[in-house]
Amino acid sequence: MIIYIKYMVSHRCKMMVKEELKKLGINHLKVNLGVIEILEDITANQHEQLKINLHKSGLELLDNKRAILVESIKNIIIEMIHYSDILPKVNYSDFISEKMEYDYTYLSNVFSEVKGITIQQYIIFNKIERVKELLLYDELTLTEISYRLHYSSVAHLSNQFKKVTGLTPTFYKGIANKRRKNLEDV
Known part of the structure; x- marks a missing residue:
């Protein structure tokens, strides 16, 4: 069961x-x-x-079957971006379609109807959250983060990050480090 x-x-x-x-x-x-x-x-x-x-x-x-389908898609994306060290080399759409054993167009339509955003937007939001996490760890350079998350360039990552958060990755990292230092001083 x-x-x-x-x-x-x-x-x-x-x-x-x-x-x-x-x-x-x-x-x-x-x-x-x-x-x-x-x-x-x-x-x-x-x-x-x-x-x-x-x-x-x-x-x-x-x-609900549609809700189950959407949660399954979300879990594949979360597992892929947040808990896997290596992202798939194929397109995300092919990867999700293969994992779910459904046509991607069908999955995309159901996801958009239920969530109100596209699968691609959901992937971008998760990738940006992962970038934030990796920036805070301060173990990888922006170039390494860009490569790990399959961005075509650091500029592409930076533009997408700014579009979603309103901040550049460097500025975000500076704010986060400043907050962390302030908490340590308390």
């Missing part, structure tokens, strides 16, 4: 879901971002209790 969960986007969420499953005595095979694979069917009572317990933590069980 497969159960789909909305807002499950981190490894902490996975740990929390595993703990809830354990509390309810539900045996599982896998817990991945947005998906739980359970060994056997669960009772209606277990399903309802899982739904209540997850809701307390900000997660939701999904029953």
Whole structure:
């Protein structure tokens, strides 16, 4: 049995879901971002209790096929950008289509209708969040970040970053470092 969960986007969420499953005595095979694979069917009572317990933590069980599809797309993108060291060499559209085993046009239409933004916009927002994270770690240069996230150039990354955040990457990094220093002085 497969159960789909909305807002499950981190490894902490996975740990929390595993703990809830354990509390309810539900045996599982896998817990991945947005998906739980359970060994056997669960009772209606277990399903309802899982739904209540997850809701307390900000997660939701999904029953709607379109919502499940959109969450699956989001989880693929999040996993690809935030938790993988190497992004796929193929186009994102081909990668997502292959992973989902659906035509990309269909996926794109459903995603846009449900989320109100395109898959490409969602990818860009996630890439910019990843750039912010990497800038704060201060372990990679902007050129290395650009290469890691498959930007065609540092200028392209900088332009996209400024378009989304209103700041240049260098200015953002300076503000973040200044804030961090201020907190250390407290």
